[in-house]
Amino acid sequence: MKILVPVKRVLDYNVKARVKADGSGIDLANVKMSMNPFDEIALEEAIRIKEKGDAEEIIAVSIGVQQNQETLRTALAMGADRAILVVATDDVHNDIEPLTVANILAAITQKEGPSLILCGKQAIDNDFNATAQMLSAKLRWSQATFASEIDVEKDKVRVTREVDGGLQTIDAKIPAVVSVDLRLNEPRYASLPNIMKAKRKPLEEISPADLGVEMTQRLKVLETKEPGSREAGLILENIDQLVEKIQENVGG
Amino acid sequence: MKILVLAEINDGELAEDQTSKTVSAAATLGEVDVLCASNQCSDASKKITKMANVENVLVLEDDLFAQSLAESYSETLIDTIRSYSHIFAPSSSFGKNILPRIGGMLDAMVISDVSQVISEDTFERPVYAGNAIQTVQSTDKIKLISVRTSNFDSVPLTGNAITKKIDCATKNTLTTFVENKIQASDRPELTSAKVVVSGGRGVGSKENFEIIEGLADKLGAAVGASRAAVDSGFAPNDWQVGQTGKVVAPDLYVAVGISGAIQHLAGMKDSKVIVAINKDEEAPIFQVADFGLVDDLFKAVPEIEKKI
Ligand SMILES: Cc1cc2nc3c(=O)[nH]c(=O)nc-3n(C[C@H](O)[C@H](O)[C@H](O)COP(=O)(O)OP(=O)(O)OC[C@H]3O[C@@H](n4cnc5c(N)ncnc54)[C@H](O)[C@@H]3O)c2cc1C
Numbered sequence: 106m107k108i109l110v111p112v113k114r115v116l117d118y119n120v121k122a123r124v125k126a127d128g129s130g131i132d133l134a135n136v137k138m139s140m141n142p143f144d145e146i147a148l149e150e151a152i153r154i155k156e157k158g159d160a161e162e163i164i165a166v167s168i169g170v171q172q173n174q175e176t177l178r179t180a181l182a183m184g185a186d187r188a189i190l191v192v193a194t195d196d197v198h199n200d201i202e203p204l205t206v207a208n209i210l211a212a213i214t215q216k217e218g219p220s221l222i223l224c225g226k227q228a229i230d231n232d233f234n235a236t237a238q239m240l241s242a243k244l245r246w247s248q249a250t251f252a253s254e255i256d257v258e259k260d261k262v263r264v265t266r267e268v269d270g271g272l273q274t275i276d277a278k279i280p281a282v283v284s285v286d287l288r289l290n291e292p293r294y295a296s297l298p299n300i301m302k303a304k305r306k307p308l309e310e311i312s313p314a315d316l317g318v319e320m321t322q323r324l325k326v327l328e329t330k331e332p333g334s335r336e337a338g339l340i341l342e343n344i345d346q347l348v349e350k351i352q353e354n355v356g357g
Numbered sequence: 358m359k360i361l362v363l364a365e366i367n368d369g370e371l372a373e374d375q376t377s378k379t380v381s382a383a384a385t386l387g388e389v390d391v392l393c394a395s396n397q398c399s400d401a402s403k404k405i406t407k408m409a410n411v412e413n414v415l416v417l418e419d420d421l422f423a424q425s426l427a428e429s430y431s432e433t434l435i436d437t438i439r440s441y442s443h444i445f446a447p448s449s450s451f452g453k454n455i456l457p458r459i460g461g462m463l464d465a466m467v468i469s470d471v472s473q474v475i476s477e478d479t480f481e482r483p484v485y486a487g488n489a490i491q492t493v494q495s496t497d498k499i500k501l502i503s504v505r506t507s508n509f510d511s512v513p514l515t516g517n518a519i520t521k522k523i524d525c526a527t528k529n530t531l532t533t534f535v536e537n538k539i540q541a542s543d544r545p546e547l548t549s550a551k552v553v554v555s556g557g558r559g560v561g562s563k564e565n566f567e568i569i570e571g572l573a574d575k576l577g578a579a580v581g582a583s584r585a586a587v588d589s590g591f592a593p594n595d596w597q598v599g600q601t602g603k604v605v606a607p608d609l610y611v612a613v614g615i616s617g618a619i620q621h622l623a624g625m626k627d628s629k630v631i632v633a634i635n636k637d638e639e640a641p642i643f644q645v646a647d648f649g650l651v652d653d654l655f656k657a658v659p660e661i662e663k664k665i
Contacts, residue, residue, distance in 0.1 A: 116485070118620070121488065121619065122485035122486075122488040122489055124488075124489045131484075131485060131489060202466055203457070203466070203467070204460065204461075204464070204465070204466045207461060226601075227601070229485070229486065229600070230484065230485055231484050232469065232470065232483070232484055232485070232486070232600070233457075233467070233469045234453050234457070234469055235457035235460065235466075235467050235469060236457075237457075238427065238453075238454065238455075238456075238457035238458040238460070238461060239457050239458070239460055239461035239467075240461065241458065241461065242431055242457075242458045242459070242460070242461025242462045243461045246531070247428065247531035247532045248427055248428070248454075248458060248531075248532070249532065250427070250450075250453070250454045251450060251454075253594065263535065266450075267450070267594045267595075268450040268451075268595075269449050269450045269451070269548075269595060269603070270367060270537070270539040270595060271537065271538050271539040271540055271593060271594070271595045272537070272538040272539070272594065273424065273534075273536075273537050273538075273539075274534075274535040274536050274537075274538075275424075275426065275532050275533065275534055275535055276532065276533045276535055277531065277532045278530070278531050278532070286601070287584065287588070287601060288587070288588060288594065323465065323466035323495060323496050323497045324466055324468065324493040324494065324495055324496075325493065325494045325495075325496065326491055326492070326493055327479070327492040327493065327494055328491070328492040329484075329489050329490070329491050329492075330489065330490050330492075331489065331490075332483065332487055332488065332489065332490050335626060335631075335644075335645045337643060337644045337645070337646070338631075338646055338647035338648055338649065339647070339648055339649070340638070340643065340649045340650075340651060341648055341649065341650050343650075344650065344652070344657055344660050344661060344664070345664070347632065347634075347648065347650045347657075347661060348661055348664045348665055350630075350632065350647075350648045351576070351609065351611070351632060351661065351665065352665065354608060354609040354629070354630045354632075355551075355552055355576055355577075355608075355609055
C-alpha cells in the first residue's frame, strides 16, 4: 500500500501573524515558515503505519511556492520516501484554496495510486478545515475526519474521531482519506543522519498544468483586518475582590 | 436566492443552540428551509418548525442519518442540496465534516467559520487563529457556509413552518458507524453556556481537575480545558477550547492555570468578561483578562468556591 501525505508550508505556529498595513493580507516576508503542525502529525502516522509493515511507500506532496521544497526536505528527513512539489504560484502571499488543492491532489492520486491519504485536519493559516473532505468527495472515497486513533486493517481503516460530544469510531473502506487531529501522535524530530540522507531522496517538481488542473480562485479576499482587540484589565488585590467580580458577572 | 440550513441532529437529538444560531445567521439573507435528517425526526422537526424565519422543514427519517456520517449527506442528498443557492451549517464537528464534502461534490468552495454575513456573496471569517479577520466574496453559484455560532444569537421561537417529508434513494456504502464514546453530563453545554470555567496544565492532574469542576458546578457553568490539559489526560477532548477545539463566548469565562497561548485565545477571546487566575503575573492571559488574580490556584479556587 502507498500512502500519500500532503504537507503545507505555513507561518510557524509560534510566530504571531501580522496584518499588513494596507489590509491586503498577512505579512509573510522574512518570517519563519514551517510545516503545518497537523500535517506533521499525518506524516508521523504514515511513517508508523509503514514501520508496522502495513505500507510500502510514503509520498509527501506540497503545493505552493518553490520554497515549499524545504518543507518537503523535512518530510523526507522524517521518513517520507519521495516527494512531489507542485509549484502553483511564485508569491507566498497567494494562498491556494482547498478546492484547488483537492483538484491537484486528486490528479496526483490518479497517477500515483495510493490507497490511503493522510491529511492534517486544518491548515493553521487559513483555518479552512476542508481539503481532506473535498479530496475524498472528488475521488468518491470514504472519509474519516479529525482522527485521534487509526487502525489499518485489510480492506478498511478503523478511525476514532474527535467530535463535539466526545469520540466516535467508524470504519472507512479503503481507499480512504483520513484527516488527523492533534492527539493522534507526537511527531518525531528528524535526526541529523536522516537530514543528510533526505538530500538524496527523490523530489520531483511539477506544475498544475502538468496535471491538467486549472488554477481557480472562488473566494476573492476583499480585505484582511485586525480583529477587535481586548485591553488588559485589572489585577485584583485579593480573593474577595475576585469573588465580587465573579458574582457581578454571573447571570448578568 | 434559496437558502437551506442543515440542522445538526445527533441520534435523534437536535443540537438546538447550534441549529438555531445557524438559522439566525442564514436569516440575515431571508427565509430559510431546514433539512432535518436523522433516524428519529419527530422531536427535532417539531422544535425546528417553531424557529422564526424557517419556511419549510424537510424531514428525512432514515437510519442512514443516525450518526451524521458525511457520505450519507453527500452521496444521497446532493440533488436536494443542489437546488439551493446557499447552504448553511454550524461550524461544529458535524458541519465541518459534511459541508466541505458537499463542496467537493458540487465543485464549490466552502466558506468556513463565518462570523458575519455581509451580503448574499460576502462574508467575514477569522483566519490565523483569529489574529486576522478576512472579508471574502464568493464567485461560486452555490455558496456553502459554516457558521461560527458563538457570533450569533438564537432565533426566537415564534415560527410556524411547514413540514415536508422527503426521501433519499442511494445508500452510504463507504463508511460504517462502530461506536460512540460520549459522556452524558448534567452541566450546560460548553458552546452555549453563560459561564465557563476552564483549567489548564497548571491544574496538574485529573484528580486536581475536580477543583475546576467544583467551582464550575457552584456557578452552574460548563467546564473547559486548554489543549495541554486535554493532552495530559486531565480532561476529555470535548472540553478543549481554542483554535482546534470549541469556540465559546460566554458572559463570563474563568481561566485557571492557563497561560493564554494564541491558540487558546482563539477560542475564548470573544467572551464578555474574562477572569484569569494564574500564579505567574507575566502570563499572557492577563493581557486579555478583564480581571486577574495572581495567586496559586490550589489556594484560590477552593476559597472562591467557598465564598460564592
Ligand atoms: C496547531 C496547534 C493547535 C493548538 N490548538 C489549541 C487549542 O485549540 N486550544 C488550546 O488551549 N491550545 C491549543 N494549542 C496549544 C497551545 O499552543 C498551548 O500549548 C496550550 O494552550 C497551553 O496550555 P496551558 O495554558 O494549559 O499550559 P501552559 O502554557 O503550560 O500554562 C500553564 C499555566 O499554568 C500556570 N500555573 C501553573 N501552576 C499553577 C498554580 N499552581 N496556580 C496558578 N497557576 C499555575 C502557569 O503559570 C502557566 O501560565 C495548539 C497548538 C498548536 C501547535
